Each structure stands twice: as structure tokens, then as C-alpha cells.
Amino acid sequence: MASLDAVSIAILLGAFLVMVGILSSLLALRFGAPLLLVFLFIGMAAGESGPGGLRFDDLQTTYLVGSVALALILFDGGLKTRLQSIQTVLAPSVMLATVGVLLTALITAPVAHYVLELNWAEALLIGAVVASTDAAAVFLLVHAQGLRLRPRVGATLEVESGTNDPFAVFLTLMLVELITVGESSAWHVIALFLRDALLGAVVGFVGGRLVVLALNRVALPQGLHAPFVATAALVIFGAAQSSHASGFLAVYLAGIIIGNRPTRAHNSVVTFLDAATWLAQIVMFVLLGLLVSPQRLLVSIGPAILIALALMLVARPVAVFLCLAPFRFNWREKLFVAWVGLRGAVAIFLASIPMLVGLNNAYLYFDIAFVVVLISLLLQGWTLGFAARKLHVALPRADRGPRRVELDLPGQLEQQLVGYAVRPKSLYLKRGLIPSWSKPTLVIRDQRILSPAEADPVTAGDYVYLLAPPEKAEALDRFFVDMAPSSAPDPHLLGDFMVAGEVTLGDLAGIYGVNVAPDEAELTLADYFDVHLDRAPKLGATLPLDSIVLVARSLGGGRVNVIGLRLPEDEEAPRPPPTRRQTLKRKLKAIWASVAGI
Structure with a gap:
């Protein structure tokens, strides 16, 4: 019986050491201490030369x-x-x-x-x-x-x-x-x-x-x-x-x-291994701490x-x-x-x-x-x-991403359910934007499960679940974080081949003569990047729009706020709208030409 008691005590002490290591991680993170040191010191304290006295x-x-x-x-x-x-x-x-x-x-x-x-x-x-x-x-x-x-x-x-x-x-x-x-x-x-x-x-x-x-x-x-x-x-x-x-x-x-x-249950595998590696590190460092002799x-x-x-x-x-x-x-x-x-x-x-x-x-x-x-x-x-x-x-530090829930769908590998809580200032709630490769499937409100049509309009505090490819799920985060306050677009950006992110596709089509789908005419250029990019935009990210290519030139709050226009090499560049001075000068030339002709 004594040997059985020894095994029970060993299990108790081992589990207790691991639990103390896990709880002490909160203190280490709070004060910025390298977390792995905590586990080493716990092992040393429990060892033969420490207060614990374990050999x-x-x-x-x-x-x-x-x-x-x-x-x-x-x-x-x-x-x-x-x-x-x-x-x-x-x-x-x-x-x-x-x-x-x-x-x-x-x-x-x-x-x-x-x-x-x-x-x-x-x-x-x-x-x-x-x-x-x-x-x-x-x-x-x-x-x-x-x-x-x-x-x-x-x-x-x-x-x-x-x-x-x-x-x-x-x-x-x-x-x-x-x-x-x-x-x-x-x-x-x-x-x-x-x-x-x-x-x-x-x-x-x-x-x-x-x-x-x-x-x-x-x-x-x-x-x-x-x-x-x-x-x-x-x-x-x-x-x-x-x-x-x-x-x-x-x-x-x-x-x-x-x-x-592509594999089944990818997200549950990653979550499980995160926990397993944490536990492995804790046990490993506690054991190594037990082997240390401060006197030696x-x-x-x-x-x-x-x-x-x-x-x-x-x-x-x-x-x-x-x-x-x-x-x-x-x-x-x-x-x-x-x-x-x-x-x-x-x-x-x-x-x-x-x-x-x-x-x-x-x-x-x-x-x-x-x-x-x-x-x-x-x-x-x-x-x-x-x-x-x-x-x-x-x-620069990015805002903390939203809590994302990912659920695998048995029977196929191409799509999974991705869920988010809808924040009051999120891009999804304010603009109703969502990438073209995702599809809202259900909404949970007040513990009731609703279809997107039944829940329309979605309100803050709802939980939205979307179908999305597993490899693109993370790209949905930016639609459910609170938007940074945007400043008014600089009107001078419209005078060159650079345009502000708040300009709509309809306005761009009127200025530069590109063709835009009617259902996208009210989208801003920043919205257009959010909808059609597979992941969060980066500097230099490009998207085609009719005969031109949009290039992300500046980012703010995780969104594109200045866009450059890359023109086709075999076509003449579209001219920017004339300034008032150019317009007046052109009219004076026309009047002079008509007077000279008389």
C-alpha cells in the first residue's frame, strides 16, 4: 500500500506543479516577464534544494x-x-x-x-x-x-x-x-x-x-x-x-x-495542439528545474x-x-x-x-x-x-482581432462556418460589406437562430455565421473589428492619377471613363478592396477595374485610403479633370480663335 500511496502523492504533486505553472503565467504576462522562466523557477523551488524538497x-x-x-x-x-x-x-x-x-x-x-x-x-x-x-x-x-x-x-x-x-x-x-x-x-x-x-x-x-x-x-x-x-x-x-x-x-x-x-477538423487540430504544446513546455521546464542544483x-x-x-x-x-x-x-x-x-x-x-x-x-x-x-x-x-x-x-500594433468561431462541415473540405459577434462600429454593420467569396448563412439574436432574411437588418450584438473557404477565414476579421474614424478625402487627390479611398466607383467612372457594374457604383474604392481581396490589404495590393488596375498606395485603420491608377500600356492615359484655370484658358483660346477667324 505504501507504494500505491507514493504513486498517488506523485500524481498529486505533479498535477499541482503544472497547475501552479499555468496560473503563474498570468502574473508573468502582466509584468512582462519571460514566461518560461516561471516554470523553471517553480521546478527549482519544488526540487531537492528548494522549499519543496523533492528529490x-x-x-x-x-x-x-x-x-x-x-x-x-x-x-x-x-x-x-x-x-x-x-x-x-x-x-x-x-x-x-x-x-x-x-x-x-x-x-x-x-x-x-x-x-x-x-x-x-x-x-x-x-x-x-x-x-x-x-x-x-x-x-x-x-x-x-x-x-x-x-x-x-x-x-x-x-x-x-x-x-x-x-x-x-x-x-x-x-x-x-x-x-x-x-x-x-x-x-x-x-x-x-x-x-x-x-x-x-x-x-x-x-x-x-x-x-x-x-x-x-x-x-x-x-x-x-x-x-x-x-x-x-x-x-x-x-x-x-x-x-x-x-x-x-x-x-x-x-x-x-x-x-x-485541406483536411477535416483543421481548426480543432490546431487548437488541441496549441494546448498540448503549452502543457508539454510546462512539464518540460518544471522537470528541468527539478534537475537543477543551486549549490552546484x-x-x-x-x-x-x-x-x-x-x-x-x-x-x-x-x-x-x-x-x-x-x-x-x-x-x-x-x-x-x-x-x-x-x-x-x-x-x-x-x-x-x-x-x-x-x-x-x-x-x-x-x-x-x-x-x-x-x-x-x-x-x-x-x-x-x-x-x-x-x-x-x-x-505598428494592429487592433485586437475579433473572436472568431470556426466550425468544420462534415462531408466536404471547401467551406466552413465562420462566426463573429457584430460590433457597433464594424465594417459589416456600418457598410453591409462582405467579401464575394463568403456567404452569410445564419444569425443568432437573443438566443434565436434566424436566417439572414429573417434577421435583416443585422444589429449590434448579433452573431453572424458565414460560409467561407478555410484558408480565407482569417481575412474576414477586418469586417468585424471597429472601424477607425476616417477623415474627409483630400480633394487634391482627385487631380492626379491618385484617388482617395472614399471616392465611389461611380464617381471614378464619370471622371476617367471606366465601366463599372451598376450594383457596385455606390461602393467606395476602399470598399471595393475589402470586398474583392482575399486577405487584409497591404501596400502594393492590386485589383483590376475594367481597363485599369487599382493599386493600394496608403493604408489607415486596416483599410486602403489612397489608391493609385495603373494605366494600360497600350492605351493613352485618361486625362484628369481640368482645373478652373485650364478651363478658363481653353475658353479664352476658343474666343480668340473665333475673333481671329472673323
Whole structure:
């Protein structure tokens, strides 16, 4: 019975620690603290050296939990990655994820060699353990601080932090094998790397396609789609690892394939994995905190601080500037990418590998990694927003989007129900605008379900549900946020080939002679962009209108407020309306011509 009681107490304490970690996240977000630190400190407080007094030294369980957590985090990252957004940054991101990690490890190794008096293989292992950035840490802090990074910078960081973990794991395992066996050749390392990468890519691609096929062909009971995908991700990871391939690369690639294919229950899968990755991170950091010994940290705190500073101020910036040199990034973007290379759970997880295999000085790797992560989250994490604004890589904050409800429709993949609460100043309520590719289906008012005809006119406080393609659902948000107050259009904008967004299509047709559909004549140009664009407008977005092309030249409040007219190359440009002076001058010329003719 005593053993059963011990298991029950372990369950109670474990669940209590996780619950405290979840609740403490509210306090961390309120005061801007890097959230992952909270979970580490909770684990340290509960550990043998803290007030909790729990003795925990199960390295195999820690490695197992860390592997599962990291696999789910990478899969979730791949699931949310859109191929369209990463195509332009794939080359620099992969360069940072491979050459950048190697350069960071090589530059950090001499510092570890001299301050810790390690041999070169062990020093390089220290560099490899702390070389990779942590995707969860980077984007958790970006989200917590309300930052909107420039698309190229954000996409580069996203792909780099998702793809550098497999290379860092490979490099760490190779160095552990080198230290254990005592010899290895460059060709052997290259051959193993190619085998791991290529076989991992094959397993990830095939596994991702099989999951898509199963989701769309197998009639699973409601609610089991998300657990099926999560467990399938772990099956892909385990299959790749068992085949001596890179399981982390395989699971990340599988996530990208599944996330970019139409599947059933996509939204429930994403929501479930968000919760699963949160829980995985919390459990992982609490366990890692339990392994930390504050007394042992005091012995290596000085060298660890020097290694952390060398990593953040020298190794990472040099690697970033060299890797991004062939690409068109300005110095501000490079400097921000260099500074935002946060270290997180991945570094501490990699540091547990030497302990698991029983290397000499194994706890030294763990302690160094822990201090590096601590300093990185404190120094870089707390200054992330400041750096983004000072280096001008952060876009102005957008208004918080409306709460969107997405419901999958069984039997087809092309449409889903998307629901919103109607706000008093929303574009939908004020103008009655909705994209051409969406269709209002039902309205909920005072707990009654009405058809759009029965509910007409829609009032503030109603809930509107529309049919829309899943990939375009997010683009509906801008129709249900409160509109920013618009100023009166500048009349001078009508005198050139630039027009204000408040000008109607009918007025534009009268001035420039273009043909406009009668039912769209009362639409403003800003409305026309909202109705016909698939997503929120951006600078340079274009829309055809008869023989001309409308180009978004200026945005305000999430809408187009100045539009340029791109004229057909083979036709004469339409003339702007004449000014009063030009009209008077033309009349005087006509009078003079008639007088001279007499």
C-alpha cells in the first residue's frame, strides 16, 4: 500500500506543479516577464534544494518527456507555417539553421575551452548545446509583448527556429559519440548527416501525406481528429528516430505538409495542439528545474556567464551577419535577428544527453546550458520589444482581432462556418460589406437562430455565421473589428492619377471613363478592396477595374485610403479633370480663335 500511496502523492504533486505553472503565467504576462522562466523557477523551488524538497534525478524520464515535448512543439510550428510566407526566406533561414548553428558553436568553443579548461571536443560540445535558438521562446515572447514583426524578419526567425533544432541535435549527438568512441572522420560525419537529413525528410513527407489521407478518408468519431493527429506526429517522430533518421526534421516537415493541405477538423487540430504544446513546455521546464542544483551552479556561474555573453554578443551576431551577407537584409534586420536568438528548453534538453550517456563532467554541460538560458531569457527576452522598435523591424500594433468561431462541415473540405459577434462600429454593420467569396448563412439574436432574411437588418450584438473557404477565414476579421474614424478625402487627390479611398466607383467612372457594374457604383474604392481581396490589404495590393488596375498606395485603420491608377500600356492615359484655370484658358483660346477667324 505504501507504494500505491507514493504513486498517488506523485500524481498529486505533479498535477499541482503544472497547475501552479499555468496560473503563474498570468502574473508573468502582466509584468512582462519571460514566461518560461516561471516554470523553471517553480521546478527549482519544488526540487531537492528548494522549499519543496523533492528529490528528482530520473534522466531517462526527463529525456523522454523532452523528446515528446520538442517533437510536439516542432510539429505545431510546422502546422502553422504557410508555404507562401516562407518561400522567399527559405534560403537564408536554412543557412542560419545549419551553417549558422555550426559557426555559433565554433565561435563559442574557444571561450568554453579556456574558461572551463576542457579539451576541444568537450568545448565544442558546449557550443553545440547552446547554439540553436528556441522557437517556443522566440514566438511566445513576441506574442506576449504584442509585437508585429516585418513579414520577412518574422518568417526568417520562424523557419530558422523550427529547422535549427534537428541540426543542433545531430551536432550534439555526433560530438557525444566522438567523445565516447574517441575517433571519427569528417566523411563519416557528413555521411551520417546526409543520411539523417534525407531519410528524415522522406519519413516526414510520407508520414504527412498519409496523415492527410487518413484524416480525409477515415470517418473518425467527432473529437478524435485532433488526438489522432497528435499521436500520428509522435509515430512519425518515433519511426524516424528508430530508422536512425532525424525525427525532429521529420515531424516538422510532416507538420508543414498537413498544415498546407485541406483536411477535416483543421481548426480543432490546431487548437488541441496549441494546448498540448503549452502543457508539454510546462512539464518540460518544471522537470528541468527539478534537475537543477543551486549549490552546484555556484561553482560554474562565472564561466557560464562569460560563455553566455560571448554567445550573445559575439558568436550569434557574427554567424548571423555572415550567413545573411548573400541576402538582401539591411543591417537593422540582421542586428535584430542576431539579438533575438533566444535560448530555451532545447539547450537544456540537449545538455541532458551527456548526463544520460554518462559522460565525464556531464552535469557541467547541464549547468552551463541552464545559466545561458537564464541570461538569454532575462537579457534578450526582456529587451525584445525595445530592440524591435529601436531597430524599426516592428510594425505598428494592429487592433485586437475579433473572436472568431470556426466550425468544420462534415462531408466536404471547401467551406466552413465562420462566426463573429457584430460590433457597433464594424465594417459589416456600418457598410453591409462582405467579401464575394463568403456567404452569410445564419444569425443568432437573443438566443434565436434566424436566417439572414429573417434577421435583416443585422444589429449590434448579433452573431453572424458565414460560409467561407478555410484558408480565407482569417481575412474576414477586418469586417468585424471597429472601424477607425476616417477623415474627409483630400480633394487634391482627385487631380492626379491618385484617388482617395472614399471616392465611389461611380464617381471614378464619370471622371476617367471606366465601366463599372451598376450594383457596385455606390461602393467606395476602399470598399471595393475589402470586398474583392482575399486577405487584409497591404501596400502594393492590386485589383483590376475594367481597363485599369487599382493599386493600394496608403493604408489607415486596416483599410486602403489612397489608391493609385495603373494605366494600360497600350492605351493613352485618361486625362484628369481640368482645373478652373485650364478651363478658363481653353475658353479664352476658343474666343480668340473665333475673333481671329472673323
